[in-house]
Amino acid sequence: MALSLQATKIILGITGGIAAYKSAELCRELKKKGADVRVVMTKGATEFITPLTMQALSGNPVHLELLDPTAEAGMGHIELAKWPDIIVIAPATANFIAGYSQGLAADLLSTLLLASVSKVALVPAMNQAMWLNPLTQRNVGELSSLLSEQLVIWGPQDGEQACGDVGPGRMLEAKEIGERVEAYFEEQSDSRNNNGKLSGKRVIITAGPTREAIDPVRYISNHSSGKMGYALASACREQGADVLLISGPCQLDSPRFVERINVISALDMHKTVMTQLELGCDIFIASAAVADYRPIHLADKKIKKTDKADMNIDLCQNPDIVASVSSAPNKPFTVGFAAETNDLLQYAKGKLQKKNLDMIIANDVSNPSIGFNSEQNEVYVLTESEQIKLEQQSKSKLSGKIVNLIIQHAKIHA
Numbered sequence: 195m196a197l198s199l200q201a202t203k204i205i206l207g208i209t210g211g212i213a214a215y216k217s218a219e220l221c222r223e224l225k226k227k228g229a230d231v232r233v234v235m236t237k238g239a240t241e242f243i244t245p246l247t248m249q250a251l252s253g254n255p256v257h258l259e260l261l262d263p264t265a266e267a268g269m270g271h272i273e274l275a276k277w278p279d280i281i282v283i284a285p286a287t288a289n290f291i292a293g294y295s296q297g298l299a300a301d302l303l304s305t306l307l308l309a310s311v312s313k314v315a316l317v318p319a320m321n322q323a324m325w326l327n328p329l330t331q332r333n334v335g336e337l338s339s340l341l342s343e344q345l346v347i348w349g350p351q352d353g354e355q356a357c358g359d360v361g362p363g364r365m366l367e368a369k370e371i372g373e374r375v376e377a378y379f380e381e382q383s384d385s386r387n388n389n390g391k392l393s394g395k396r397v398i399i400t401a402g403p404t405r406e407a408i409d410p411v412r413y414i415s416n417h418s419s420g421k422m423g424y425a426l427a428s429a430c431r432e433q434g435a436d437v438l439l440i441s442g443p444c445q446l447d448s449p450r451f452v453e454r455i456n457v458i459s460a461l462d463m464h465k466t467v468m469t470q471l472e473l474g475c476d477i478f479i480a481s482a483a484v485a486d487y488r489p490i491h492l493a494d495k496k497i498k499k500t501d502k503a504d505m506n507i508d509l510c511q512n513p514d515i516v517a518s519v520s521s522a523p524n525k526p527f528t529v530g531f532a533a534e535t536n537d538l539l540q541y542a543k544g545k546l547q548k549k550n551l552d553m554i555i556a557n558d559v560s561n562p563s564i565g566f567n568s569e570q571n572e573v574y575v576l577t578e579s580e581q582i583k584l585e586q587q588s589k590s591k592l593s594g595k596i597v598n599l600i601i602q603h604a605k606i607h608a
Contacts, residue, residue: 198376200228205278205312207303208248210238211365212356213285213319218243219368221251227372232257232277233302236290260302275309280378282361283307285319288330295333311344311544313378317371318350322361325350348374365505381528390434397435398475399427400467400482400515402442404460408507409493417566418483420444422531425593426479427452433597435477440466442482460484460512467515468522475526477600480516481555481564483533488512502605520550527604528554535560542576551576553603555596 204224208217217239224231234257235249237448245256283290283303290304299305307314316337324330329456337345344443351364381566401423405413413574420441427439428449437452440463448454455470457463463484487509497505520528530551532542535558543558556574557564563585564572572586575596580603584595 198227199224199379202229202375202379203277203279204229204231204375205274205281205306206233206248206252207233207281207283207286207306208239208243209233209285209287209290209303210236210241211285211287212242213365214239214242216319216365216368217249217284218247220371221248222283223368223372224375225252227376229375230254232274234274234306236301236303237287238289241397243364255470257302259306272309273540275306276592278310278312280315280375281307282312282317282371282375282600283596284315284317286316288318288320288327289326291316291330291337292333314341314345315371315378316345316347318347318363319366320350320363321355321357321363321480322359322363325363326361329417332575344495346363346378362470389503390432392430392477392597393434395435395476396438396474397427397430397477397479398438398440398441398467398470399423399430399479400440400463400484401427402446403483404442404445404463404485404512405458406460406485406488406512407458407492408489409497410447411496414485415443416483416485418442418533419447419566421569422571422589422593423479423481424449425589426481426596427571429593429597430477434596440469440482440583442484460488460515464513464518468518471519471522471524471526474512477529477604478516478519478526479529479600480519481531482515484511484515494512514549516551519547520552527549527552527600529555529600532556533566539574539576539581542574546576546578552602556561577603 206221208214221231231252232254233252235245249256292496293300293304294307295577299308331492349366350362351366352362353364354360355363402420403416405415407413424446427437430437431449431452439452439454441456455466457466490508490510516530528551530545530549532545532554534541538556538558544555546554554576559566564570569587570586571592573584575582580593
């Protein structure tokens with residue numbers, strides 16, 4: 195599992211509401227993503243879930259008291275306030291929100307909020323009438339106004355509540371809170387990437403295989419996993435690009451903050467690429483393993499086995515997507531891929547010239563250690579004037595080097 199919150203420091207604040215049971219799952223979710231989690235609980239919170247449970251889940255002692263001699267001898271409440279990258283209060287009760295809006299420092303958690311300049315995420319949880327009460331809405335509004343740069347409020351959701359009421363007030367589920375925390379750190383990363391070399395540029399990438407249907411249950415395809423294309427999408431995004439990933443069927447999660455359009459067949463992919471090209475594109479990377487041919491006739495019912503020893507399927511050629519892009523009136527910097535099993539460089543050079551590409555990435559898919567579905571790759575990067583070998587390494591690292599070469603040869607300046 196990818197540790198998307200690796201090296202992040204998170205204080206999880208828990209206040210006294212029935213939704214505190216969800217905080218245990220949230221702690222697990224954050225830890226699973228790689229975060230270092232410190233838990234701070236109010237006295238009321240300990241009535242709903244034990245500090246021992248949260249200590250076991252977080253792997254750290256739970257902070258309970260404002261004036262704790264043991265804590266003061268170590269980190270101390272002020273040092274704790276300086277520690278986190280973000281403070282998540284889940285659940286945040288109506289009482290806690292009211293005290294926070296008034297600037298009270300009645301316990302360790304409220305004191306930390308006053309002493310900290312870290313980002314704060316309030317995750318409300320309360321009865322629907324309490325949430326809709328004008329006083330609660332006033333408190334939430336004042337907090338949002340006064341702390342607009344520091345504070346975000348996530349939720350609440352509508353739904354059935356512990357008391358039986360239905361309406362707004364349910365705490366967000368742990369998974370969604372975890373995703374919002376991920377998004378926050380991604381946005382922080384993006385803000386640092388605003389000066390990236392692809393900032394303001396639009397990149398379209400195709401990835402994965404295509405499936406060419408024979409009948410409703412069978413198709414022609416290949417072994418492409420899509421890993422290289424998805425890694426390139428992440429690398430372009432890290433350089434500040436606006437990235438569109440047009441993906442054939444893949445068992446991969448979308449890179450965060452990368453737009454993804456799913457397609458099935460080569461015709462689907464061709465149509466989508468050409469439509470998106472009209473919306474603007476600075477760089478096009480054709481990493482998808484597109485089927486060269488498709489069945490001429492698609493059976494509308496499953497083809498049954500007969501007594502005949504042989505069966506013939508008539509094929510016709512699919513449109514060449516990368517060649518269509520490279521011949522477009524407003525051609526972007528166009529990068530193709532040559533996945534070959536023999537005569538690698540010869541075929542790659544031929545494709546570079548024949549398809550009017552600016553760059554081609556050639557890799558030997560007959561080698562199982564760097565072929566389809568592998569976590570690593572080794573490629574040659576060819577342009578009209580250069581041939582660069584990138585030695586075997588992870589597809590993630592390799593994609594970053596390829597993107598740097600694209601930036602260099604496309605003469606792109608942010």
